[in-house]
Amino acid sequence: MCSCRGKMIKLVKGGDFMDRIGFIGYGSMGSMLVKGLIGSGQVRQEQIIVTRKDKSRLDEIKKTWPEINVARNAADTAKDADYIFICVKPLEYLDILKEIKPFIRPDHHIVSIAGAVAVEDIEKMADCKITKVIPTVLSEVREGITLVCHNGRVTEEDSARIEALLGSIGRIWRIDEKDFGFATELTSCGPGLIAAVFQELVEAALRHTDSFGRDEITEKVLQTMYGTSRLILEKKMDFRDVISRVATKGGITEEGVKVIEKGLPQVFDEMLDQCMRKREAVNGKILYQFRDIQER
Numbered sequence: 001m002c003s004c005r006g007k008m009i010k011l012v013k014g015g016d017f018m019d020r021i022g023f024i025g026y027g028s029m030g031s032m033l034v035k036g037l038i039g040s041g042q043v044r045q046e047q048i049i050v051t052r053k054d055k056s057r058l059d060e061i062k063k064t065w066p067e068i069n070v071a072r073n074a075a076d077t078a079k080d081a082d083y084i085f086i087c088v089k090p091l092e093y094l095d096i097l098k099e100i101k102p103f104i105r106p107d108h109h110i111v112s113i114a115g116a117v118a119v120e121d122i123e124k125m126a127d128c129k130i131t132k133v134i135p136t137v138l139s140e141v142r143e144g145i146t147l148v149c150h151n152g153r154v155t156e157e158d159s160a161r162i163e164a165l166l167g168s169i170g171r172i173w174r175i176d177e178k179d180f181g182f183a184t185e186l187t188s189c190g191p192g193l194i195a196a197v198f199q200e201l202v203e204a205a206l207r208h209t210d211s212f213g214r215d216e217i218t219e220k221v222l223q224t225m226y227g228t229s230r231l232i233l234e235k236k237m238d239f240r241d242v243i244s245r246v247a248t249k250g251g252i253t254e255e256g257v258k259v260i261e262k263g264l265p266q267v268f269d270e271m272l273d274q275c276m277r278k279r280e281a282v283n284g285k286i287l288y289q290f291r292d293i294q295e296r
């Protein structure tokens with residue numbers, strides 16, 4: 001089943017990155033990362049090894065990426081890879097770590113994408129380089145922010161390599177692991193939260209006009225969001241600059257801004273409180289799961 005087992009994978013010179021990259025898990029994030037990395041031109045299909053739980057669906061991956069290597073399980077993926085991206089749900093991490101533990105070498109570089117799983121807990125199971133990454137769905141269009149932090153085994157050279165690789169599908173924000181929770185709300189949950197906010201704007205617009213349909217209004221809101229982001233980023237402005245440019249004293253926009261400034265702080269405080277409460281609850285479950293795991 002595993003097209004990479006028992007033979008050296010031939011690395012054809014292409015992108016700058018020549019290592020073998022294993023993906024354990026090929027769901028929403030795993031497939032997005034594979035697609036993004038191949039699409040960026042940094043990585044060739046032949047360099048990638050993929051496995052997933054539902055073995056009957058491994059052939060599907062070959063249909064999309066004929067040159068990709070599929071492995072029959074996590075252990076085989078780890079054995080054949082230099083980088084091991086673990087892209088399973090947080091509560092499945094411990095089982096995966098137990099499975100790959102016997103095959104971990106000190107030169108392996110694990111890339112963990114579960115915010116809830118602490119680097120310290122992965123280190124209990126894997127004596128190797130570890131980078132924790134919080135991806136964003138925006139990488140699908142090579143935008144957005146990818147959070148990263150590294151354990152002590154990752155050298156400057158190692159971090160430069162993995163950050164360059166991930167930097168090909170978005171911007172890197174290297175921060176302390178202790179700040180991951182809050183930053184994740186902004187960068188990884190962010191696209192979903194921002195979509196929810198602007199969905200409400202579209203709904204409100206639809207309640208105020210019969211002249212345009214949902215698709216037309218959505219497209220105009222999206223173009224306006226996109227243009228506002230570009231204006232702020234390219235002209236090095238901030239939100240206040242745009243507000244003062246548009247909301248002239250005594251004008252119409254000013255009235256709308258007043259309503260937003262009165263109502264939204266409470267909504268956003270509540271939103272962040274709620275997200276962070278939920279995050280703590282999930283983290284607690286993972287902590288409990290790893291409680292009996294002794295140091296290596």
Ligand SMILES: NC(=O)c1ccc[n+]([C@@H]2O[C@H](COP(=O)([O-])OP(=O)(O)OC[C@H]3O[C@@H](n4cnc5c(N)ncnc54)[C@H](OP(=O)(O)O)[C@@H]3O)[C@@H](O)[C@H]2O)c1
Pocket residue numbers: 024025026027028029030051052053054055057073074087088089090092096113114115116134135136137188
């Ligand atoms: N979704 C997001 O926006 C987001 C953002 C940042 C971080 N994350 C993190 O990314 C991780 C993955 O999330 P996701 O949304 O991609 O989840 P998902 O769509 O449910 O994918 C999970 C994948 O894990 C595979 N899997 C489960 N057990 C396995 C095993 N024993 N061996 C091999 N593969 C196994 C599943 O295989 P099958 O498909 O065959 O069942 C599936 O492909 C999570 O830890 C999450 O916290 C997600």
